Amino acid sequence: QVQLVESGGGLVQAGGSLKLSCFASGRAFAYKAMAWFRQPPGKDREFVATITADGTNTDYTISAKGRFTISRDNDKKMVYLQMNSLKPEDTAVYYCAGRGSYSGSSWVNDYDYWGQGTQVTVSS
Numbered sequence: 001q002v003q004l005v006e007s008g009g010g011l012v013q014a015g016g017s018l019k020l021s022c023f024a025s026g027r028a029f030a031y032k033a034m035a036w037f038r039q040p041p042g043k044d045r046e047f048v049a050t051i052t053a054d055g056t057n058t059d060y061t062i063s064a065k066g067r068f069t070i071s072r073d074n075d076k077k078m079v080y081l082q083m084n085s086l087k088p089e090d091t092a093v094y095y096c097a098g099r100g101s102y103s104g105s106s107w108v109n110d111y112d113y114w115g116q117g118t119q120v121t122v123s124s
Contacts, residue, residue, distance in 0.1 A: 002026035002113045004096045009118030012086055016122070020081040022096030022115060030054070030074040033104035035111065036081045038092035038120075045095065049081060050104025059104060063089075086122045093117040 008020040020036065035050035049060045049070040058070050069082040079096060097111035105111070 002029070002032070002098055004098060004113055004115035006094065006096045006115040006118040009094060009120045011121045011123065014086060014088055014122055014124050016086050017082070017084045018086065018120060020083070020094055020096075020118060020120075022079040022081075024077045024079070024096075024098060024113075028100075029077045029098075031100070031102070032098045032113075033101050034070075034072060034079045035097045035099075035104050035106075036068075036070060036079075036094060037097055037108065038090075038094045039117075040089075040092040045108050047106040047108075048094070050106065051079070052104060053102045057103075059106070061106070083120075086120075088122045088124045090120060091122050092120060094120050 003025045036048040039045040051058045051070045067085045072079045095117045096115040098113040099111045
């Protein structure tokens with residue numbers, strides 16, 4: 001069983017930066033692809049970024065490319081999302097997710113483990 005706990009959300013002005021962190025308890029973290037999703041107010045949960053189990057490959061949604069960076073530290077069982085040049089439309093609850101596979105996915109239903117979410121609010 002894997003439990004995910006996110007932290008690092010908050011209120012930031014447009015153009016600012018935040019770094020989200022996700023700690024994964026449980027076994028075999030290094031064998032699991034990880035991802036970040038977000039759910040804007042009144043909308044469905046959407047893909048943001050994913051990283052392979054060994055951290056060598058990443059993928060991003062178009063709106064995140066060039067602004068967000070996903071990374072991981074398998075020794076610490078941590079996943080991070082560095083978010084720069086934040087925009088009001090990035091306002092959402094951000095969720096950390098994991099799946100028992102080497103490669104990530106952009107589909108919500110492909111993930112087995114989810115954190116409780118952390119709120120990110122970007123003011124204009």
